[in-house]
Amino acid sequence: MRLGVMGGTFDPVHIGHLVIAEEARDSFDLEKVIFIPSARPPHKGGVSFSSAEDRMEMVELAIRDNPFLEVSGIEIERKGLSFTIDTLHQLHGLYGRDSELYFITGTDAIVEIPTWKDPVELLSESRFIVATRPGYPLEELYESISLIGNGNEMIEKRIILMESPGLEVSSTSIRERISGGRPYRYLLPEAVWKYIEEKGLYA
Numbered sequence: 001m002r003l004g005v006m007g008g009t010f011d012p013v014h015i016g017h018l019v020i021a022e023e024a025r026d027s028f029d030l031e032k033v034i035f036i037p038s039a040r041p042p043h044k045g046g047v048s049f050s051s052a053e054d055r056m057e058m059v060e061l062a063i064r065d066n067p068f069l070e071v072s073g074i075e076i077e078r079k080g081l082s083f084t085i086d087t088l089h090q091l092h093g094l095y096g097r098d099s100e101l102y103f104i105t106g107t108d109a110i111v112e113i114p115t116w117k118d119p120v121e122l123l124s125e126s127r128f129i130v131a132t133r134p135g136y137p138l139e140e141l142y143e144s145i146s147l148i149g150n151g152n153e154m155i156e157k158r159i160i161l162m163e164s165p166g167l168e169v170s171s172t173s174i175r176e177r178i179s180g181g182r183p184y185r186y187l188l189p190e191a192v193w194k195y196i197e198e199k200g201l202y203a
């Protein structure tokens with residue numbers, strides 16, 4: 001079984017996330033892509049702007065019409081700091097050691113890998129699909145690959161670049177638009193827009 005894993009804060013989820021998930025599913029012939037909202041992202045100082053429940057709900061609304069996308073609460077339920085390595089171990093436990101995991105990230109997130117917990121172990125548990133993201137140059141990506149792999153080609157080969165439609169959208173810019181009273185409706189799925197409006201999130 002080939003599984004895609006989309007980690008993130010999803011605060012809120014937007015079309016940038018959905019586009020790379022779908023692109024990876026198609027390009028790498030994945031059976032499904034599981035969105036895993038993080039509980040308290042260590043690299044974001046443990047803060048999120050909306051609750052874990054709201055972030056989960058928004059992802060559910062965003063993916064509900066796509067049978068190949070799923071959401072899992074494993075990081076939120078685990079409590080404490082969410083480390084990707086623990087999530088990958090847990091997924092291998094759930095889907096079997098033979099399952100092949102593909103962790104999907106944007107170029108900005110992958111350059112942080114050297115600072116994540118157990119980078120080499122991470123790459124033995126999962127391949128990494130790195131989606132191009134506007135505003136984040138690839139030079140840094142290549143630098144961090146050689147930093148992690150340290151000359152080990154087997155490891156370096158597990159980080160795979162994926163060209164994807166460049167969408168210059170981020171959760172930060174959406175939150176800023178909402179608090180500034182500017183339009184954001186078409187930057188995320190209709191159902192998510194409605195949810196944010198109804199609950200008055202990020203205002």
Ligand code: ATP
Nearest residue numbers: 007008009010016105106109133167169170171172
């Ligand atoms: P924030 O601005 O709060 O950091 P974000 O838009 O970066 O939010 P995250 O939840 O941090 O969203 O990202 C989850 C994953 O999705 C990360 O690997 C990130 O690189 C990737 N990603 C987010 N937006 C895009 C985009 N527009 N294009 C490509 N990858 C993206």
Ligand code: MG
Nearest residue numbers: 108109170171
């Ligand atoms: Mg981000």
